[in-house]
Amino acid sequence: MAKHDKAKRGIPSKDDFNAWYPAIVEIADLVDKRYPIKGMDVWKPYGWKAMTLIDTLTRAEMERTDHEEYNFPLLVPEDLLDKENRLVSLLKKAREEGVDPSELRLDEEEGGFKKEVYWVKHAGENELDVPMFLRPTSETPMYTMFPLWVRSHGDLPLKTFQIVNTFRYETKQTRSFIRVREIHFFEAHTAHKDQAGADEQITQDAEIVQNLLHDLCFPAIVSKRPLWDTFPGAWYSTAVDVVMPNGRTLQVATYHHYKDQWAKAFDLKYEDTNGQTQFCHQTTFGMSERMLGAVVGMHGDDAGLIFPPKIAPIQVVLMPVAAHLDHTVAPTIEEMAAQLKAAGFRVKVDNRDIRPGAKHYDWEIKGVPLRLxxxxxDIKSGQFVMSMRTGGKEFHDSSELINVVSDALTRTENELRVRSAAHMSHFVIPFPGITQTDGGWQLNSDLEDGKVYEFAFDGNDSDAEILERASGLTFLGDCIEPFAEPRPCAVTGRMTTRRQHLARMY
RNA sequence: GGGCCCGUGGGUUAGUCUGGUCUAUGCUAGAUCGUUUGGGACGAUUUGACCCAGGUUCGAAUCCUGGCGGGCCCA
Known part of the structure; x- marks a missing residue:
């Protein structure tokens, strides 16, 4: 019966995540996907509010860590790209020469991101001499300006960020928030005096991510990406992966340590206290609307979304019942709303002339944490009824309103953290191991679909390739939380604490 | 990168194989009025669609080609 009713709303079961996800983002009114360009959804007010609340958390972290917000132009002239391309091919060559050959893969992609950018080649009636492209990320425009701003050690560290839209011409299947062509993007770019300064920044980035994940109430796997999977411009990259309900991992954040390689390409240098010219060391840190995609996937259930209170566009919805029978209901509920607003909560009074049940279902779909x-x-008894989106219906005294709501939002956060931790341990399981036989490498048992496999690994690139081939999965990299005790590497058998994961990535 | 499927009111769906009886069906949503309101209300009235461009044909929602859009599978 209940199932039938839900079917009327068109929400598939979350077990069928590939159907649930695209349906829920529209039914919950986060986006409208009907804009006639693939991968460019219209943000509806409810979805945009959630995104801007995530941005607000991000901005608070940036403020705390002394980054300053900039806003760079959307268009980049093609010739600026030459520096970057030269750098990348140079670094690629250097890597091929300087690095243990076993760390290399032969099939590295060519041509950088030229294939995946949108070009502006005309202006009015004229064809442009120098075509421009829409930023897919802002290294090029930013590092064109940085040398103009950095002259002395006193100008450092330079800590910048911006929250803007970037563009990538995705040819694959698109998915709201997860793979889109116009990306709501956060990027922090910093320049430091030396490598230690950049190292410190990377540590700080890791901390910022953990703070955000705490507010969004879910865990993630943080890994140093394997060298073969690292952007050639980076010295090393650390990625934050969330495990979605279908077992695929979603990369929601990355931070790169660039060392001084970009500074050399873009001539970003300063004069130190000894009057010597030095190259800067740089980092970048990127996140996107994928964070919202992770929230949707991680916390939602068969009845709809569940927003973590910190980013819930509406934290509390108030529903008058049978207000026509008692004319004190409407003013009382307005008074409650006013109290809650004054206490800093995001509140909505649902005065619609529909049955209360319909309201409950609506706000459940939209993931509002609390419904009063x-x-x-209740007026007679001096109480109110509170339904929690995570489950449970309670009666409380009206005099306790603020405390009850505040406490219930905290309980919601804790419950979401418990659930997402359980979710994670359900999906991340030990790797069954692999054995070399006469016929080649054989998995010790078949792998389950939709799981992330965890194991100790200390091999080289060809060892890694053996595992990727045999499993059909991809390496996430060296987890920043190693095993407490050494274990035998899955391929070489050498004892190691290096924790690694194989997963199917988005 | 390779293969496959799909496109009908706001959403969903029938009709497409076998061209005409389809200015197009049901559900849902929307609008108006009335009765209603403690977990998806009911009645009456009503608005609203064949993705785009070519082609085949006396005749195309239906067949063919291309574009755009959506989705799936494999690498």
């Missing part, structure tokens, strides 16, 4: 009901009965 007030009717004539």
């Amino acid at each position: 009901e007030l009717g004539p009965r």
